[in-house]
Amino acid sequence: MTVSPPATDFSTDLALALRLADAADAQSLPRFDAPDLEVSRKADRTHVTDADLATERAIREILSTERPDDGILGEEYGTEGDARRQWIIDPIDGTANFLRGVPLWGTMIALAVDGVPQVGVVSMPALGRRWWASAGGGSWTATDAGPRRIVVSGVDSLDDASVSFQSIAQWSDAGKLPELLALADRVWRDRAYGDIFSYMLLAEGRIDMVAEFDVKEYDIAAAVPIVREAGGRMTAFDGTETLSSLSALATNGILHDPFLSLFRDVQRS
Structure with missing residues (x-):
């Protein structure tokens, strides 16, 4: 995909x-x-x-x-x-x-x-929450005052980033525990908000990165337009433009390549 x-x-x-x-x-x-x-x-x-x-x-x-x-x-x-x-x-x-x-x-x-x-x-x-998007139509969420357009954050430094890593076991099972530890050491704040809620927090600009492993297309497909139309970027964990590799990395876009560079540096060390 x-x-x-x-x-x-x-x-x-x-x-x-x-x-x-x-x-x-x-x-x-x-x-x-x-x-x-x-x-x-x-x-x-x-x-x-x-x-x-x-x-x-x-x-x-x-x-x-x-x-x-x-x-x-x-x-x-x-x-x-x-x-x-x-x-x-x-x-x-x-x-x-x-x-x-x-x-x-x-x-x-x-x-x-x-x-x-x-x-x-x-x-x-x-x-009591809902989010939606379609190609070219922006990303939206429902509020008491009516639909509100959402956008990702403008955070431009890993040192200031807030991230959701989903679970320690997930990264460990994928053989990515060194990358997770390096991530936690580098960013401002790391939490495991979990599942689809993490991607919606990203699309609303409340966090700056989500990554997870062992995902099927139905685990992630609905998040793709919402994150993308909010100004973010989603790839597989290796940076390829696909979500068929059982991994997902979503960011505010600005930090996507820096996160990929961080993970690659760990893999080379």
Whole structure:
């Protein structure tokens, strides 16, 4: 999946994606912190809840009616169709948080055209927050006063940067623990805000970098247009313009190359 879009009007698709998020919230939020929540494990030993399954089904049902010719890639029900237009769905990003009653989870909905994410919506109903973007249309979030356009920070020094590294275990499993320690030593502030919320904090200019490993396309696709339209940059951890390498590095754009240089210096040492 590449990350540089052509200029096209996706307003109709964005409107649909926002309605899909409404339908998703109607499924997921009533099940959050529910005493009878059903939890099981998938073949890869990760958790799945009845809310994950119901939320993805609700999205797919709408798409089957309104976009029958489009393809779908969802975390829970896999790939459907083989179209150049593909909806990419993570019904509940942060399932571990969801099942423990931690409100940092959300639904991610993206539309990719020829492998490029062009529309992205992230809804975190337990926080009462939503973000969205489409190619050429800017990045936005909902507020009590109405939609507000968001932009990344203008921080231009690693020494002043605030970063989210997701988890120590993730970096260790990827063999990147030396890079994480070097990062923590260099920047002003390091925290693990976790999952999709980190990318939304980046797009709002509240932090300056997010990096994670072992990610699938549905884990990250919706964040791509939101970060990009806010003025940020997203690549794989090695700097390539793809998100198919199971890693992601998102920054405010200004600091992208300095972060890559920092990581490369560690790898050479």
